[in-house]
Amino acid sequence: MLKAILSQIISLYRICLHLFAKADTVQYPEEMPYLAPRYRGRIVLTRDPDGNERCVACNLCAVACPVDCIALQKAEDEHGRWYPEFFRINFSRCIMCGMCEEACPTYSIQLTPDFEMCEYDRQNMVYEKEHLLISGQGKYPGYSFYNVAGKAIKDKDKGEALNEAQPIDIKSLLP
Amino acid sequence: MEELTIFLVIYGTLLGAFGAAAVLVWFERRLLGFWQDRLGPNRVGPFGIGLALADVIKLLAKEDWVPPFSDRLVFIFAPTAVVITMLLGFAVVPYTEHLFIADLNIGLLFFLGMTSLAVYSVLLGGLGSHNKYALLGGLRSAAQMVSYEVFMGLSLMGVVMISGSFSLVDIVKTQAEHGWFVISQFLGFIVFLMAGIAESHRLPFDLPEAEHELVAGFHTEYSGMKFGLFMLGEYLSLILISSMITTIFFGGWLGPSFLPDLVLDFVPPIFWFFAKTGTCICFFILLRAAIPRPRYDQLMSFGWKLLLPLTLVNLLITGAVLLWL
Secondary structure (H helix, E strand, O other), X not given: OHHHHXXXXXXXXXXXXXXXXXXXXXXXXXXXXXXXXXOOOOEEEOEOOOOOEOOOOOOHHHHHXXXXXXXXXXXXXXXXXXXXXXXXXXXXXXXXXXXXXXXXOOOOEEEOOOOOOOOOOHHHHEEOHHHHEOOOOOOOOOOOHHHHOOOOXXXXXXXXXXXXXXXXXXXXXXX | OHHHHHXXXXXXXXXXXXXHHHHXXXXXXXXXXXXXXXXXXXXXXXXXXXXXXXXXXXXXXXXXXXXXXXXXXHHHHHHHHHHHHHHHHXXXXXXXXXXXXXXXXXXXXXXXXXXXXXXXXXXXXXXXXOOHHHHHHHHHHHHHHHHHHHHHHHHHHHHHHHHOOOOHHHHHHHHHHHOOHHHHOHHHHHHHHHHHHHHOOOOOOOOOOOOOOOOOHHHOOOOHHHHHHHHHHHHHHHHHHHHHHHHHHOOOOOOOOOOXXXXXXXXXXXXXXXXXXXXXXXXXXXXXXXXOOOOHHHHHHHHHHHHHHHHHHHHHHHHHHHHHO
């Protein structure tokens, strides 16, 4: 009983000391909170070092998305390279989970440390490809999918890129 | 001249109590914020003090709705009762030796009577709402307040024995010679503090409200200014209990005797009264910040098994000391 009363008094004292502790509050609009570079906020589509869009319209992000907020349509250019005809993210559904970013094989889709996406009209939360595409490379500068993927595209055959080995001739017996 | 003074004191008390209750809404939240490592409401006006005004405007502008299933007369009467009784309780509070509304020779009993009447407000509010949560809240408050009433009265009897008077002015005057009663009547003080919290149903003894189990307890069905009156009553009772603790146990308008006479002559007595009352209110808010709510049966057994024997022991010791020493 005495111990219980003492513990109440100690807790009163300890709470009282918090009067002199610094508040954890961040006064948001005046004082911006620090967001880590890997913070999961607004989604962007990035470009490779040559300025071409990285997205190859593989649909993996749309499949990975748990709330089905990503919609895209594959198209093919004259050299057989895939690209999205349209790419649409409905941010009023998006839960910023980052699974699309994890699923993306080309580092195209990336989440950025920006969460200020308030709109009065719900329809304005639907971002089209021109809203999503940024001119930079995002978190992975210097990465180009076709320089490492071993796929033949325009002006580059298999194995001609920087980090690629020549394809193995499976019909040859030489090592 | 005499009448004018009384008139001024009455209206000063009325406005002061209402104003203080409104400011307390903000002050409590701000202080709780500090104690919880937050900032609390700080947006409206300097330091956020405009929140008090904004709250009043919000409550006044809300729809004054009476649920069709409620007992209309009781429902409307309930919130007024607590405010009326608490304001009447202020009538006997002596701010200084000469500044009070009435120095009744039964001042203490009048105060106890008024706080007891306040239970009707909670009880009728719970009963008239025709809502099971409200009824449970009213039921709890009836049991809680009636049982804590007992120790509240008994805990003060030691003070009355020593000072030989029920008049609050006389009690403070006794403390000038005798020293503050918080020292000689420490047990009485502790019990009165507990009972005071239970009477004003503040946390941690706010079981009639108990929002984690009873929605909002007795005022579940209330909204707008009727809810505002319950709020006002709660804060008024907080101020009243604090000023009573100040008057009875901390020497009312008397300055601390360890200070040099120069300071005591310089500082007006009313400052001491308000400073002590303010400290007491801060302590009540600290209790809210620090101590979790007990279970209902714990509350009752705590009262009857611990506080009642404590008061009786206090009473016996005080009586024995007065008789034989």
